[in-house]
Structure formats: structure tokens, C-alpha cells
Amino acid sequence: MFPRPNRKPGVPYSDFPVDEMGNKSEMITHGTPSRYSFVIEGLDGYWAHVERCNSNRDKRKDYLPFIAGQGLHVGFIHPKFAEELKRFPGIFTFSGDKAKGQMVQLNRTLITEKDCTASVEGVMQILANEGKIHSWRNEKYPVVTSFGSPSLFWLERACVPYLGTKAYHTHLNGYTIVDGEMFLWVSIRGDSKMHQDFPGKYDHLVAGGQPVNLTPKENILRYAQARANMPSDMAEKAIPVRTISYEQIDDQKMKRDVIFCYDLEVPYFWQPKNNDGEIDSFKIMRVTEVAKIIRSSTGSYKANSALVVIDFLYRHGFINPNEHGYLELQQSLQQGENE
Amino acid sequence: MFPRPNRKPGVPYSDFPVDEMGNKSEMITHGTPSRYSFVIEGLDGYWAHVERCNSNRDKRKDYLPFIAGQGLHVGFIHPKFAEELKRFPGIFTFSGDKAKGQMVQLNRTLITEKDCTASVEGVMQILANEGKIHSWRNEKYPVVTSFGSPSLFWLERACVPYLGTKAYHTHLNGYTIVDGEMFLWVSIRGDSKMHQDFPGKYDHLVAGGQPVNLTPKENILRYAQARANMPSDMAEKAIPVRTISYEQIDDQKMKRDVIFCYDLEVPYFWQPKNNDGEIDSFKIMRVTEVAKIIRSSTGSYKANSALVVIDFLYRHGFINPNEHGYLELQQSLQQGENE
Structure with a gap:
């Protein structure tokens, strides 16, 4: 029973006691039923990204x-x-x-x-x-x-x-608070360069692979300059907050990724500017709006970056324990070998 | 290979390539070796709490x-x-x-x-x-x-x-920022009441079990009033941030706990006051000082609350990815059935 793969939300609903006639009995929860039952759809949207990042894992045995x-x-x-x-x-x-x-x-x-x-x-x-x-x-x-x-x-x-060797990445959530409301910077990826992945998708303010001989923080500083023209004394304040991981099998490839997530509160008057040609434009959006985009569409956000944003939503209270599947979705953000 | 139990930091060091003579080759890391090698001791202190909370797990098979x-x-x-x-x-x-x-x-x-x-x-x-x-x-x-x-x-x-049924708890990290430095409120548990667990130990500002028919947030409000005399409009601002879990086997008992962690920034002039007799006194300490106490002593902090503080240290950047075992320690905070 332990350890075991992450369960999807909704699965616990099969736990409804069933009477002899096959009728499900009333749900009794820690709160009132209504607090749980109306929000399932919302978390389901997040799961689509988790599933994309952890696709075909049953094929690991073939490798x-x-x-x-x-x-x-x-x-x-x-x-x-x-x-x-x-x-x-x-x-x-x-x-x-x-x-x-x-x-x-x-x-x-x-x-x-x-x-x-x-x-x-x-x-x-x-x-x-x-x-x-x-x-x-x-x-x-x-x-x-x-x-x-x-x-x-x-x-x-x-x-x-x-x-199928391990890969590490560093992603930065750049947020700002205006009148008590939290906003997140997103980048929109360009499609001009040959090696450019995910053209036209929403992505983080700053994100990149973790190469040899750089610490995650040094990597943030390097990418912050190239991607968003962020001065190093600003990027220096980025805070390491958590990691996520996933395992993705696709054709003959196996991705075993761990992402170091960083948060940085940027001044509200600051504007990013791309220097390396990877990013078409930047947009500042309400965190709730970003959450809505991720929930309602799997196509518009770079998949692994969406997981980092879901982690951000957890850490800043935008996903609530009253939502059914709160624990399962959180756990699913670290399905890879997180080491 | 997956899923598998969490590894302790230090274990990766056994991965040093060994030559024919049995000599370990030089370490090559993502950064310079020195950035990793000096901090192992620090994380080891945190592991002691993880091990206390997840004791005797090999005995699960007997149950x-x-x-x-x-x-x-x-x-x-x-x-x-x-x-x-x-x-x-x-x-x-x-x-x-x-x-x-x-x-x-x-x-x-x-x-x-x-x-x-x-x-x-x-x-x-x-x-x-x-x-x-x-x-x-x-x-x-x-x-x-x-x-x-x-x-x-x-x-x-x-x-x-x-x-051996599941139990849920709600813990609140009450912090405040003075001159850019983060402070954490800790309570010192009383030893007067008969059913009082962990007398004289450091604990959270507010923490308690999750009973029937209360949501975690309602539980925070209830305990915040009883434990720390916190007005409900202040407690209302607590943010659900993450969960931790552990499994502890002790004599004939098996604890399978999940803790809903909340963060609340309290005004620096606010003072807690205990109403239910569980707490002897409160103390406000630098987060770095709390981290030092937890690292250097397993006895002085209530064990499961120490895990919640370790999670807090992660989320607020007080534990660094450069520290060897960063990923493993983080993963170890959710060793239980996190659902």
C-alpha cells in the first residue's frame, strides 16, 4: 500500500459507502459537503498538466x-x-x-x-x-x-x-503585489529560432536548464539577465522555495526532470526585456487569471512551467484544502525521482 | 526503483567513483565542491526530527x-x-x-x-x-x-x-518581519494538565488536531482564539501553504498523520496570550535562531511541529539548494500517505 503512485482527485469518491441496493450513501466530510463538491472541476484542470508531464510511465519497464x-x-x-x-x-x-x-x-x-x-x-x-x-x-x-x-x-x-539520465532545471516565479493583489509575470515564447521549443506558449519570467558547474542561484542570475534583462542585484534576491519533479516517456525518450523553483518579488514599476531572442513578449497578469488559464487549457502553457505555477498557487494559498483532491494534486507535483 | 523510500543526505556520497585501488576519485559537482561539502552537518540535524516522526516504519508489515x-x-x-x-x-x-x-x-x-x-x-x-x-x-x-x-x-x-486510522492536523506558522528580517512566534508548552503532551517543548504559535465537521481554516480560527487569543479577523488571513505527512510506529500504535500548514504574517506589535492553559509562554525569535535550535537539538522542539518549521524554512529560502541533501530532506517531509 505504501509507497504507491499518486491518486487522482475524484478517486476517493469511489469510497462512498454503498448500500445493498447499490445506492451511494450521503457524503459526510470534515466540512459541509458543498464545500468540497463544487470545486472538483477546478483541480481537474490542473491534473491535465500533471498527466502531460508524467505521460507513459507504464512504459518504464520496457527501458x-x-x-x-x-x-x-x-x-x-x-x-x-x-x-x-x-x-x-x-x-x-x-x-x-x-x-x-x-x-x-x-x-x-x-x-x-x-x-x-x-x-x-x-x-x-x-x-x-x-x-x-x-x-x-x-x-x-x-x-x-x-x-x-x-x-x-x-x-x-x-x-x-x-x-534517460537526470536533468535539473531552475524556474523563477516573478511576482509583484499591487493594492494587496498578487500579479505574476509571464513570458510568451518566440517561435523564430530553430531549436526553439514550445513556440507561442506562456512560460515563466525566467526558466532554464541547469548546466554543469553552475549552482541553481548562479543559473538564475545568468538566465535572468539573458531572458528578462534583470539586473543581478535584483535577481540575487530570488528565494529558493521548493522543487517539483516528473518523469515523461515519449517515443524513445525518457525525461527525468527536477525543477528548482524560486520566487522573486519584483518592484511593480520594473519591466522585463528579452536579450537572447527566446521570448517574444512579457505580460503581467493577476495570479488568479494565470490560474484560470492553466486550469482551463493545457495547450497554452508550457507543461512543466505550469507545474511550477501550480506549486506557486499552493504555496501562496490560491489552492485551498477544502478543494477535493488538494492533497493528491500537491503530491503529484513530485512524482519523479526527487533527488 | 520508483517509488522508493526517501534517501538520507550523505548517501549520494557513496556514489563517488572508486578506482581499482579502492580510492575515491575527486568529487565533481554542479558547483564547486566546497559549496556542498561544508553544509552536510546542518541538514543532518534536521533529519533527526524526520527520523523521530517516521520511526519503526519497518514494523508496518507486522500490523x-x-x-x-x-x-x-x-x-x-x-x-x-x-x-x-x-x-x-x-x-x-x-x-x-x-x-x-x-x-x-x-x-x-x-x-x-x-x-x-x-x-x-x-x-x-x-x-x-x-x-x-x-x-x-x-x-x-x-x-x-x-x-x-x-x-x-x-x-x-x-x-x-x-x-491506525488517518489523522489530520492544522499548524500555523506565525511570523513577522522587522527591518527586513523574519521572526517566528513559538509557544512553550505547559506541563500542568493531565493530558498534556510534550511539556516544556517549543511548538507553533497555533496547532491542533483536525476534528469532525470543521474545515482546516475553521480549525485555525478556533485554535487561534484558544491558544493565542488571536482575533478571528487576523486569523482569517492565514494562508494554506503546503502539507507534510509522516508515519510513526511506537509500541502498539501507528500514527498516520497529515498536517495542513498555514502561514500568517502577524503585525510586529501584536502579542499572543494563551486562553486554554495548554501554553506556558510565547517567544518571538529570529527564524535563523529557530532553525539553529531545530538543527542542534531534537529534544527541545515538538517533533511534528519541527517538521512544519523545516517546511517553512524550505518555502522561505532558509534551506538552500546548494546544501547537500536538499532534495532528499524536502522529499522526506511527505513520507506518509499524503492524501
Whole structure:
């Protein structure tokens, strides 16, 4: 019974006592029934984003464990992608028995981080040239078993989901309070650049992947400047508040992401301005309005950023314990390996 | 691999690559090594509270499932305590096969919430008179499978851990900001009353169990008045921020608690005053000072309240992602069935 996957709201309703005739008995709750029953629809809208970010998780069992270093399990590889790696036996080896199943291993002759990085990079570039890896970014992520543990090698960002290694991100909620009401800055993503994901979607004021050799705070400072022209003494005040995580399986890719969430109250007179071409425009909206957009549409908001906003809504009291499924939705924000 | 129990910080250090001679290789992290390595001790102090609240969880397997209603699993009962219940076959029945194991069931002839409540109450009072249940409170908790789902019956608070049913609580972090620095109100619990738990310990400004027919917010209002003489228009502004959960097994008792955490910024000139005799005195302290007390001593703070403060430290940036074990400690605050 424990631990177990997160339940969706609404599921507890199947707990209604049922009499011999199959009729459900009246609901008795901690409060009056009406306080719970009218708000289910609202949380359902949030769940759509959670489900998008945690899609196809039942397919995890089809993936082969990816082992590096001295037997450390660092990733998951789809059997089809593993077939491609078999062409490079000096770099990837295959082993397995019937009991444990097959697995992919980084060749044990590769010892140092530098050697591992260079060897894997070579293979990945060949596969990218053959059109088997898309959206090369020229950005390196460390391959680790948990955040802050030593990185076994560095891996181009585009390759991370193909080897199913962990990825860390840093997102910033930029809010301001006017006349006691809370407003959130959102960015609208551009669609001009080749590697641009999620064109035209709403996103955070500042968000980005967590590359090698930067702490989350340093990463915030870097992205705040590039994305929103935020001076570093302002970005410096960003507060680390919580993390969310998810696991997403899509075709031959497995994303295992953890996002460090930051909050920053910005002066109400401050205006962001994009410097790196990723963002088309910025908009300041009532938090309640942002919540409404996220609840009512899964398409208009970048999916993982929507989860960060849901976490923000929780931490600032915009989602209420009286709403049915309050606990389940909150728990669902950390479905990945949060470490 | 997923889901799995929370790992302690420090465990990732065993991930150091080891060479043929058994020497650990240099640590490579997302930042410079020094940013991680100096702060491990600090988070270790917080873990002591997490471990206290989640003690003896390996003994869960010894407990018998407790079933009520139409086959709903609502609790866990220790075999020794179950022996006592065998004396009341009209109320508790026992069933089980070799595959599923034994379980305790509320007699199916008891249909309504009222009948179940009265029957169980009768048994529990007999056992309390025999000295087998302690600290009777005359406070009723609903027996539910998840928060907001229909309650199957009401159960005296003192009996909840004996039947291992879920319990919900509401805790309030009362803070104030003076010259840009954050202060937290703490209460020091009295030791005069017979049923008084945790005498002399630091606790929240306001905290209490979540009884039947009150929403968490109504519960805050009630306790805020009784514990801290807080006017309702002030308490009304408390913001629901997050929940924590834990599971604690102790002798024949299993606690499965979920705490609704609230934050309230109180005016700096406001002074709390206890009305119900549970609290000896109040103290306002720098948040950093409270954090230091919690880190350095497990004995001086009420254990579950310490977890709520750790959650507060996370949400307000007093615990930093650069600290090794940041993710694991955060995850550990929701080890119970958070639903």
C-alpha cells in the first residue's frame, strides 16, 4: 500500500459507502459537503498538466537500465536506441542475464570524466548527423545519480532523454503585489529560432536548464539577465522555495526532470526585456487569471512551467484544502525521482 | 526503483567513483565542491526530527489491515491490540486466508456512521478503563480513507493510533518581519494538565488536531482564539501553504498523520496570550535562531511541529539548494500517505 503512485482527485469518491441496493450513501466530510463538491472541476484542470508531464510511465519497464562508473545506475535507454549504441562496442557494452534482464553499460575501460564525456559525445554526434537525435543545443548537463553527487560525465542536453539520465532545471516565479493583489509575470515564447521549443506558449519570467558547474542561484542570475534583462542585484534576491519533479516517456525518450523553483518579488514599476531572442513578449497578469488559464487549457502553457505555477498557487494559498483532491494534486507535483 | 523510500543526505556520497585501488576519485559537482561539502552537518540535524516522526516504519508489515464499510482499508492494528478486540465479536470480526493474511473488520452488520461510532466507542471505553488506551481527550476524529472522503465513523482521538486510522492536523506558522528580517512566534508548552503532551517543548504559535465537521481554516480560527487569543479577523488571513505527512510506529500504535500548514504574517506589535492553559509562554525569535535550535537539538522542539518549521524554512529560502541533501530532506517531509 505504501509507497504507491499518486491518486487522482475524484478517486476517493469511489469510497462512498454503498448500500445493498447499490445506492451511494450521503457524503459526510470534515466540512459541509458543498464545500468540497463544487470545486472538483477546478483541480481537474490542473491534473491535465500533471498527466502531460508524467505521460507513459507504464512504459518504464520496457527501458534498459544504463549503468556508468562503478556500477551506478544513471539512466534508462529504449531498446531501439540501444540497438544504435551496439555499433560502438568500445564505448557501450551490453550485458545481462535472465534474472536481471539486459542492460547497457558505459565501457569500463573509460575511467575519467573527460574520457567518458569525449567518447559519448563522439557517438552522439554521429547519431545526430544521422538524424537520430534532434535539437542539438551545445549545452552540457552533468550525468549524476542525485543532485550534487559527482558527475560521471557531461552530456549534450539534446541527448539526455535518449540515455534517460537526470536533468535539473531552475524556474523563477516573478511576482509583484499591487493594492494587496498578487500579479505574476509571464513570458510568451518566440517561435523564430530553430531549436526553439514550445513556440507561442506562456512560460515563466525566467526558466532554464541547469548546466554543469553552475549552482541553481548562479543559473538564475545568468538566465535572468539573458531572458528578462534583470539586473543581478535584483535577481540575487530570488528565494529558493521548493522543487517539483516528473518523469515523461515519449517515443524513445525518457525525461527525468527536477525543477528548482524560486520566487522573486519584483518592484511593480520594473519591466522585463528579452536579450537572447527566446521570448517574444512579457505580460503581467493577476495570479488568479494565470490560474484560470492553466486550469482551463493545457495547450497554452508550457507543461512543466505550469507545474511550477501550480506549486506557486499552493504555496501562496490560491489552492485551498477544502478543494477535493488538494492533497493528491500537491503530491503529484513530485512524482519523479526527487533527488 | 520508483517509488522508493526517501534517501538520507550523505548517501549520494557513496556514489563517488572508486578506482581499482579502492580510492575515491575527486568529487565533481554542479558547483564547486566546497559549496556542498561544508553544509552536510546542518541538514543532518534536521533529519533527526524526520527520523523521530517516521520511526519503526519497518514494523508496518507486522500490523493487520483494518477494514471498515464496504471493504475499505482504513487502518492498521497491532496483533496484540487485535487480541483485545477479539473479545467483541459483534463489533470486530476477523478473517483472512493464507495468501492475503489476517485482517480485522468492522462487523458488516454495522451500517450507519452513527451505529459504527457508538459501537466502537463502547469497546474503546472498556479498553480505556482497563488501562489499555491512554490520554482520552473527548475529541472525535473522522475515520476516512483520504481527506474529504466520507467518514465511516467517528473515533476518539486517543484511539486513533491504536486502530491506525488517518489523522489530520492544522499548524500555523506565525511570523513577522522587522527591518527586513523574519521572526517566528513559538509557544512553550505547559506541563500542568493531565493530558498534556510534550511539556516544556517549543511548538507553533497555533496547532491542533483536525476534528469532525470543521474545515482546516475553521480549525485555525478556533485554535487561534484558544491558544493565542488571536482575533478571528487576523486569523482569517492565514494562508494554506503546503502539507507534510509522516508515519510513526511506537509500541502498539501507528500514527498516520497529515498536517495542513498555514502561514500568517502577524503585525510586529501584536502579542499572543494563551486562553486554554495548554501554553506556558510565547517567544518571538529570529527564524535563523529557530532553525539553529531545530538543527542542534531534537529534544527541545515538538517533533511534528519541527517538521512544519523545516517546511517553512524550505518555502522561505532558509534551506538552500546548494546544501547537500536538499532534495532528499524536502522529499522526506511527505513520507506518509499524503492524501
